[in-house]
Amino acid sequence: MEAHDSKQVLVIMPAWNEAESVGNTVREVLSMGRAYDVLVVNDGSTDSTADSASEAGATVLNLPFNLGVGGAMRAGFKYAQRLNYRRVIQVDADGQHDPRSIEEVLAGLEHADISIGARFADKGDYKVSGPRKWAMQFLAKVISGLAKTRLTDVTSGFRAGNERAIAQYLDHYPAEYLGDTIDSLVVAIRSGCTVTQVPVAMRPRQGGTPSHNPLKAAVYLGRSVFALLFALTRKRSETPAALLSVQGAS
Template identity: 70%
Template sequence: MASMPATTRTLVIIPAWNEEAALPETIREIMVSVPDCDVLVVDDGSTDGTRQSALAAQVDVLTLPFNLGVGGAMRAGFKYAYWGDYDAVIQVDADGQHDPKDIRRVLAGLEHSDISIGARFADRGSYEVRGPRKWAMQFLAGVISRLAGTKLTDVTSGFRAGNRKAIRQYLDHYPAEYLGDTIDSLVVAIRSGCSVTQVPVEMRPRQAGVPSHNPFKSTIYLARSGLALLLALTRKRTSLPISESKA
């Protein structure tokens, strides 16, 4: 059974693309909620003042030369965490939808699992989706719950944490495709021996900026999520090296 060290070094990774309006408040709330954690903003090729906002907040910043998407940004963040010798990481979205007050709750799930998901549909909060997105999420949750051997209700949540084992696995396989950062990465991690749990969290409205989804995207969500799951199930299973040496 997975467990966290008594004293852990934790890195909060914030993937950010054109989030200069929401980012400063998100960072401020994180630093208030978990002052003992380090913060890394991965500026995913932003064309606005995202990088400057992060630097002004005095946190570490990785600037990607062009937009890679959440998967590419997180993969860069995991490499930073690995070479920085962190014990745990947690992803928090720049737009403020993930409540920093729930960070410790999600991290606590790592006491008995390798990956901890902050679940929006676990009898806490009022977050709700309808139509194709809801059907897709329910279908995905059912399939992946069977793979994981535990009930999961929100497998597309990006509010998730990982321990050293998960970080090492993500280095070998963390796809940048649409939904790859959630569905694909989770399926491969499970099939590679990582254990998963979920904890209930509350979602908030986006604090600023423009939502990434629109009605048209919602209508094709079901098909694309099914394809993402199919690709994940057909990917080659990976095995983690016995040694964690960085040499």
């Protein structure tokens, strides 16, 4: 497989009331010159998110009500499987994920099934403090042990997956926000998927309302640890290879 055949890449962009930023984010991705296909999963927005995304050149998948990031991503993975995309990458609609880093994160799939755009890997100046910092450090240490590789940012949503990862995510990507990135990663690792990370720089939100505020940050540690413990108790899924065999025979 040609490593940088971007015609086989689907950019999945979950969006809930992101009319202020989603259009510019889609245009930035499409301006990279890589011919990525962009799918905006409109997660029950009550503003003009769908129109802004469509006018910018994205395909829009409208969900009837808000499912959360996990539910939106599962819809995106299903779309990717049905249209036979070989690689997918999540890019946030708020503009924090720099489209110029997409190709770098995708390059990690040359030697792993899942590639994470890591905010705390000696690139950029993204910082967190307090409970969120403690949670991220604890989770990174535990999941690094599971993955048998050093990971510094296991809660990052800026991540790419190959066909093996897509097959795994279809059955085991949880809908719960704050638990989706942790649970999906742990189950994927325990099912045989390999993981790597690529240093990236994050940007400030380009519009909309941040998902974290001081109150949410205060409970982040407990919820994240709970998500990890829950993921560790889940049964190991079918091997991704078996899932791909079923997919290929259908």
